[in-house]
Amino acid sequence: MKFAKVTIVMGSQSDWATMKAATLPLQELGVEFTAGVVSAHRTPKRLAEFAGRAKEEGVKVIIAGAGGAAHLPGMIAAETVLPVIGVPVASRHLKGMDSLLSIVQMPKGVAVATQAIGEAGAFNAGLMAAQMLAIEDEALSQRLQQWRQKQTDAVSFELIDEA
Numbered sequence: 001m002k003f004a005k006v007t008i009v010m011g012s013q014s015d016w017a018t019m020k021a022a023t024l025p026l027q028e029l030g031v032e033f034t035a036g037v038v039s040a041h042r043t044p045k046r047l048a049e050f051a052g053r054a055k056e057e058g059v060k061v062i063i064a065g066a067g068g069a070a071h072l073p074g075m076i077a078a079e080t081v082l083p084v085i086g087v088p089v090a091s092r093h094l095k096g097m098d099s100l101l102s103i104v105q106m107p108k109g110v111a112v113a114t115q116a117i118g119e120a121g122a123f124n125a126g127l128m129a130a131q132m133l134a135i136e137d138e139a140l141s142q143r144l145q146q147w148r149q150k151q152t153d154a155v156s157f158e159l160i161d162e163a
């Protein structure tokens with residue numbers, strides 16, 4: 001089990017195709033991260049150990065992605081007071097609506113910051129984690145502002161006809 005300031009976990013290796021999008025903003029912004037598989041259903045003991053140790057191992061934010069009956073983010077949030085950002089991974093039959101509702105409908109008293117379904121949600125989870133760390137890190141906050149400005153500058157008013 002590996003830990004970093006931002007630790008990304010997912011329910012299955014099959015989620016990695018989606019969840020690797022969370023690493024992009026973290027890489028661009030120079031935020032330390034690691035990623036691995038923790039399943040609420042298939043490895044429940046690993047989940048409890050991971051969530052129980054995360055804070056003392058120096059983790060600041062956990063990103064948790066899962067699909068279907070996506071209990072991973074909520075179960076991790078139940079075991080730690082660290083902020084948990086949930087990413088609903090698109091599922092084969094219900095296209096991620098099941099994942100979204102499983103993650104977003106938390107009972108009062110245990111919070112998960114739920115993102116959009118799929119890659120955009122995973123990317124924004126990385127961005128949100130960086131923004132959380134930037135509260136106490138002025139250099140990172142500056143890099144975030146530059147990143148935003150670059151994004152704004154890249155949006156042209158002019159329309160382009162694509163062939």
Ligand code: RP5
Nearest residue numbers: 011012014015066067068089
């Ligand atoms: C969930 O079941 C995982 O998060 C994944 O999205 C989904 C399918 O997992 P695999 O059957 O591909 O391992 O637990």
